[in-house]
Each structure stands twice: as C-alpha cells, then as structure tokens.
Amino acid sequence: MPLFEQLVTLYASNPSSYHVPGHKYGTSLSLMEGTNDEQVLLQAYQSVMQLDVTELSMTDDLHGPSGVIEEAQQLAAETFGAEQTFFLVGGSTAGNLAMVLAVCDAGELIIVQRNAHKSVLNGLKLAGARAVFIMPQRELGSGLDVVPSLKQIEEALERYPEAKAVFLTNPSYYGLSVDLEPYAKLVHRYDKILLVDEAHGAHYGLHPRFPRSALQAGADAVVQSTHKTLTALTMGAMLHVQGPRIDRKGLAEALRMVQSSSPSYPIMASLDIARGVIDEACERLFERGIAAADDFQHWVMEESAQYELSSSRVWDGNGLQVQVDPLRVVLRSKTGKHSGFELLKQLESFGCYVEMADVQYVVLLFGMGAETSDVQRLKQALVAIAAAEGVPAAVSTLANESLAYQQSVSEPVLFSRRGTGTDSKTIGVVELSYAEGMLAAEAVIPYPPGIPLLYEGERITADAIAMIKQLVQYGARCQGATDPTMQTITVLRTG
Secondary structure: OHHHHHHHHHHOOOOOOOOOOOOOOOOOHHOOOOOOOHHHHHHHHHHHHHOOOOOOOOOOOOOOOOOOHHHHHHHHHHHHHOEEEEEEHHHHHHHHHHHHHHOOOOOOOEEEEOOOOOOHHHHHHHHHOEEEEEEEEEEOOOOOEOOOOOHHHHHHHOOOOOOOOOEOOOOOOOOOOOOOOHHHHHHHHOOOOOEEEEEHHHHOOOOOOOOHHHHHOOOOOEEEEEHHOOOOOOOEEEEOOOOOOOOOOHHHHHHHHHHHOOOOOOHHHHHHHHHHHHHHHHHHHHHHHHHHHHHHHHHHHHHHHHOEEEOEEEEOOOHHHHOOOOOOOOEEEEOOOOOOOHHHHHHOOOOOOOOOOOEEEEEEOOOOOOOOOHHHHHHHHHHHOOOOOOOOOOOOOOOHHHOOOOOOOOOOOOOOOOOOOOOOOOOEEEEHOOOOOEEEEOOOOOOOOOOOOOOOOOOOOHHHHHHHHHHHHHOEEEEEEOOOOEEEEEOOOOO
C-alpha cells in the first residue's frame, strides 16, 4: 500500500511542518482544553490528522502523479481489471462529471439512461451538451427498474448517429443489474463510447456470488464508489478506463477542473488501503457479509409471514437475466400494512438504520462486516414492528401496474448551467392538458417510480402528459414541479 505506507513513514520521522494544513499533523489541537472525555475524542481526531498532509516531494500530486500516488493507482488498475485508474476524492460525482466533460463539448450529443444520477445531469449542464434520454426497463415482479433494452439503445444509435457515447447506470440503487457485455458490443459496433456509473457495484467481480463488473463486460470508462461497499472513507471513489476510445488526457484535465487542488490524503490513503485489503483477502472479505444476508433472506422467505423480498427473474422476450446484489436486500411489507417510509422510521427507533426507503421498499445494505448479531437485531425489530399498527402505502399497487409511456427514446434536450429560464419573460404557466408540444421549464420527477419524465428544456409529449396524470392519480408526488398536483406546468415562452 505505497501511498498509505509513505504517509505513515513521513509521520514516524517526526517532521516539523512549515506548510499547510494548519493543524500541523494534529499538534495544533494541543492548544485545546477540555474534559477527559473530550480529550479522548480529540486524540481520535488527531490520529486522522497524522496522515493529513499536502503535496510534498515524497507524497506526490494527485493531479500530476509520478510517485506513490501513481504507483497506488497502477496497483488499483491491476486489481480491478482496468488499464488505468484515477483516484477520486469527490465521490462518484466527480467521476461522472469528468466522463461527460471528457466526451462532450458544447452542443454535442450523448445518449443517457433517463434515471441517471443528478451528477450526470450536472455534467451535461457544465458541458452545455445535448442528451437523448432512454427509459429504463422495469422488472415486472418488483416494479423496480434496470437499464434500457438493447433494442432501445440501438434505436437511439440509429436515430442519432452523431451521438458521442452511451451513458448507463448499472447496478441500480436497489442492487438490480444486468450483464453489460451485449451492451458494450452493441455500442462498440457503432464505434461509440460506453460510460457506466457503477457507483453501487465497487465490489462486483470480486466474488463468485457477485455479478460481473462493467469493466469485465467491456465498458470503456467506469466509475465506482469505493466507499459504498468496500472499505474506503466517504467520498473515496475510483474511475477506471480501458481501451482506445476514451480520451484519457481529457479525463485527467476534467478531473483537475472538478476536484480540489488540495485533495484529502486520508481519503486517498483509504483507497490505497481498500485495494490492498482486496489483494490480500479478496473473496474471503465478503463471506461473512454474504452469509449474514443469506441468513436474513432465508428468515424472510421461510419464517416471516409479514414481509417479502423483491423478486428477480428472466422477464423479457430476449431472456434478459436481472441479477441481484447478494449484499443488498430489498424488503417490503407483504400485507401493505407498513409503507417503506414507515418501515424506515420504525427500524430507526430500534437503532437499525437502513440505506434508503420508498413508498413500498426499504433497502438494507449488508456490508462485508455484517454478522449474526446484526441479523438477530434486525429480525427482532421487524417482528416488533409487525405487531404494531402501520401506515399502509398509499400507492402500494403502483409498481405492478402497466403504465404505458411510449416515448422510450426522447428528442435531444439541450443543457445549460444557467437553466432554461428564470423569470416571467422567459417562462409561463399552462394547464398540463394543453402543454403538448411546448418545452418544459422545470423537471417533473414522480415518486414513485422516481424516473424523471421531463427535464428542463425537454419537449412535452402526449405520452408524458398521460403518464404524469396516471401517476398523480395513483398518488405519486412530483418533485421539481412548481405545482405538485400537476394541474399546471411551467413552460418556456416561445413568442
């Protein structure tokens, strides 16, 4: 672990600091007074500061690495199967921004999965790029979404041959994914770049029970949140690249623009450590967490009458296999007695904090360190919750309804960091029913299902209007919209 070891060696040499940061390896905290308990906390904080330095001759430079950071990144590339790896101290957000900026100049076009993370949209705004959005597919048993179909992507590539790249999100927040090898082959057949936000799949490909990683499937550039499912500190992530299609110098330049010129050495060291731990133990690291998740899921399926898991199965005509992350459990009330939001709230009252919730589900992330005691505590909490009165989900059947939204491939949408319109001279409000053909001046994101049906600057279609009305009728809440009831919508004035 060359970077971590260099930082330890530097501190052990008892250095005198005449440089930033101002805490001087934590010694500045010795000026603080406090109780014994407070002093214990300060000492814990000081232990982090011992590794918190700046760019010195022996600590290298993230934005022009030629020493221990370069070596640490090369080792990470070997471990994760990339040709080159960039350390990220701004999370996957920084990687997504950089990928878009490296691929798209102002006005250029990229094909994007419609329910992409907001960092992808911010990248489009910074680049001033245009995007064609593709609807994700829906797993019918659970009502949860996965990447668009191959047919949809090929339709977009045929319709918009000027597109520079395809940007997919896999796996989803719920841990659902598909094997991306057919997608990589399709995109490369059209001589385009495949970019993948794999933030929730940093552990993919590292154990036989895990799905293959996007790199293993042939993607050109992949972002992983190393802090989400591996051992890095929060905001620690990696951007992996391979093949000749992606502009690596452009990526490095974009990262210099979107990341701090004073990157966190503790975060970078944690990335080095996370890779080193995998090289040392690899599959062994995950056995306990997988066993804990398996134990809990067996209890839900065999012993619990109140709860059920989301399903996963071969569900379309092409035999597409939806894969589930073994460390991520998606749970809901079988009877609808408790909404997902209510389950989250109740679990927190028992000291059990979940990853997220929606109107139906809670998402439980069993990390590599999960153990039997964690499972027992969770079971006891759920049994107690089932015995109490709940707040039923207002739209518990929504996910399984056949909601027809036919515009699977959108028209190009132009993004700008200034937005599409900000005052009464450029925007107006009309009844939703009469908005067909106009350009939206606001995003409309119904929850559930959480997929943006309209972005700022996107043309409003009859399909979009019908879908919005149907979702609101079922009780969905529309984020981003000025009128949450969606009787009206804010549009751009054209005259």
